[in-house]
Amino acid sequence: MKRLVRLATLAACLFATGTVALAQPAAAAPKTLRYSFPIAETGFDPVPISDLYSLTVVAGIFEAPLEFAFLARPVRMRPNTAAAMPEVSADFRTFTFRIKPGIYFAADPAFKGKRRELVAADYVYSVKRHYDPRGKAGRLYRLESAKILGLSELRARALKERKPFDYDAPVEGLRTLDRYTFQVKLAEPSPRFLYVFADGSLTGAVAREVVEFYGDRIGEHPVGTGPFKLGAWKRSSSIVLERNPGYREVLYDEEAPAGDERLQAVVREFKGRRLPLVDRVQISIIEEPQPRWLSFLNEEQDVAENVPAEFANVAFPNNELAPNLAKRGILMLRYPRSDVAYSYxxxxxxxxxxxxxxxxxxxxAIALAVDVEREIRLVRGGQAVPAQSIVGPESWGFDAAYKSEMGDYDPARAKALLDMHGYVDRDGDGWREQPDGSPLLLEYSTQPDQQSRKLTELWKKNMDAIGIRIVFKAAKWPEQLKASRAGKLMMWGVGWSAEQPDGDTFLAVGYGPNKGQSNHARFDMQAFNALYEKQAALPDGPERQAAMDAAKKLMIAYMPYKVHVHRIWTDLAQPWVSGYSRNIFVREFWKYVDIDREALARRGS
Incomplete structure (x- = not known):
């Protein structure tokens, strides 16, 4: 009998244990933020890339010493991997950074099973990589214009001698002082130089052994200290970023702008939570506007970043969220970009x-014949304002009251200019020839997406109206970018977004030494270059503004760029996306937003 009781008791225990085991909840699915890019990435090595979308990805992987506070208005910088804000000399020529101990790179085979701590030498090496001619740096101008002592000379020596760049050569302007401290010295004052070190896509730390381990494939293996690491990548199709398990403890500590009740509630909810708040970021490349919009409506995307212009009147007629979307609890966020859309x-x-x-x-004449108002209305869905100069809004040096020829639409004046300078129809076929009688044919490069096609249709009408023949050369974005940097395109229409809240970013596209980098037009004028250098060395104030205005006028007079518009972006977020906001100088917003699993579970109910 006792044996039977013991067996019964054992069976009951096993059953109870089994019941408990069955009741254990399954591991929660990773919180995944899903959204899309309209243009394919080009790679993930911070040195050669210059397109917005690749830069956005690497900004979540690599970390600069400083960062912009996400919710701060006006924008301000704060330490990121730096222990404190750097020491800056009174003449703005010496900058000393101290890095926090105990920060580690994500685990990678290049480290041979060892934890790899971030040290000051990593920042010195990462900056030097932009000067290595083999790296074909896409944004070297942002560093070289600051005139870091000795670095340009080291680059010039490598080019002249056709030898590998000497990373170990001592350079006066960039050196480590100890394990966690490095110093930068400039030949000339640069009051805004610190902005360079708040951009993880430019000065984010890269470990030398990772670069040497992967060699020419380094663009496929980004390894940083940031909140995310590359999980999966199908070129020109999808990018998956995963939480970096080795990311240090960083807590949500934002301050909401005064008067913004929604963000104040977010701050109260998120305060003290560990970043990143989501586990994965899944980015799809969806080039055509309609499938990109439908994927959001069908709840396949959590965020619709910059809703395609074709659907603006459907999603937010008169810039108010459509009632059917409001009923679903969708958030609308509208904000001006610090950018310009131009043709060069x-x-x-x-x-x-x-x-x-x-x-x-x-x-x-060509610029005067471009009907920008029609472009805004018919192509951009009203989501832009006419531009009067190359300098974009939300940046120092922008003047909302400024008016110039850049914003004029005057076909009659365009025709008069062409007639006056000998661009006339000599053979009676309806098309103008060049002053020497040779054919006049414009070749405009573009992409095979719907908005680009609409823009080219408008270009054709505008040029037909003044008797100039134009043809269009379509290719994928990465191909056009490569050809443009090599100086192989006649004309191309693109956008330029600021990486810092300063007009220098925009004037840089006209600076002669930046040819092949930001200066796709290859404009090179001594008077403009001198003004650019003058404003760069001046502190913010009336004298600097005057130099910037004079530089803007030269670009308008010589017209290397026809600046069309400054764009306005409108984002939509599904109701289960918590804490959504944007800082136009913080690309990697992902770590600050969360996915509400309960709200996600309620969808469709």
Missing amino acids: FAMENPVVGGYEPHKVALRR
Whole structure:
């Protein structure tokens, strides 16, 4: 009997144990933030990339010493991997950074099973990589214009001698002082130089052994200290970022702007929570606007970043969220971008380039014939404002009251300019020839997406109206970018977004030494270069503003760029996305938002 009781008791215990085991909840699915890019990435090595979308990805992987506070208005910098804000000399020529001990790179085979701590030498190495000619740096101008002592000379020596760049050569302007401290010295004052070190996509720390381990494939293996690491990648199709398990303890500690009750509630809810708040970021490349919009409506995307212009009147008529979307609890966020959309003229091209009066007249006539208001209304869905200069809003040096020829639409004046400078129809076929009688044919590069097609249709109408023939050369974005940097395109229309809240970012596209980098037009004028250098060395104030205004006027007069608009972005977020906000100088917003699992479970109910 006792044996039977013991067996019964054992059976009961096993059953109870089994019941408890069955009741254990399954591991929660990772919190995944899903959204899309309209243009394919080009790679994930911070040195050669210059496109917005690749830069956005690497900004979540690599960390700069400083960062912009996510919710702060006006924008301000704060320490990131730095222990405190750097020491800056009174003459803005010496900058000393101290890095926090105990920060580690994500685990990677390059480290051979050892934890790899971030040290000051990593930042010195990462900056030097932009000067290595083999790296084909896409944004070297942002560093080189600051004139770091000795680095440009080291680059020039490598080019002259055709030898590998010497990373171990001592350089006066960039050196480690101890394990966690490095110092930068400049040849000239640079009051805003610290902005360079608040951009993880530019000065984010890269470990030397990772670069040497992967060699030419380094763009496929980004390894940083940031909150995310590359989990999966299907080129031009999808990118998956995963939480970096080795990311240090960083807590949500934002301050909401005064008067913003929604964000104040977010701050109260998130305060003290460990970042990142989501486990994964899943990015799809969806180039055509309609499938990108439908994927959001069908709840396949959590965020619709910059709703395609074609659907603006459906999603937010009169810039108010549509009632059907509001009923679903969708959040609408509308904000001006610090950017410009422009078309450039290749200044070294024999047809549209040159500085002679008749060449200048041709570019100015073409610019006057571009109907920007129609572009905004029919192509951009009202989500832009006409631009009057290259300098974009939300940046120092922008003047909302400024008015110039850049914003004019005047086909009659365009025709008069062409007639005056000898661009006339000599053979009676309805098309103008060049002053020497040779054919006048514009070739405009573009992409095979719907908005680009609409823009080219408008370009065709505008040029037909003044008797200029134009043809279009379509190719994928990465291909056009490569050709443009090599100086192989006659004209191309693109956008330029600021990486810092300062107008220098925009003037840099006209600075001669930046040819092949930011300066796709290859504009190179001594007077402009001198003004650019002057404003860069001045502290913010009336004298600097005057230099910037004079530089803007030269770009308008010589027209290497026809600046069309400053864009306005409207984002939509599903109701289960918590804490959504944007800081236009913080690309990697992902770590600050959360996915509400309960709200997600209620969808469709």
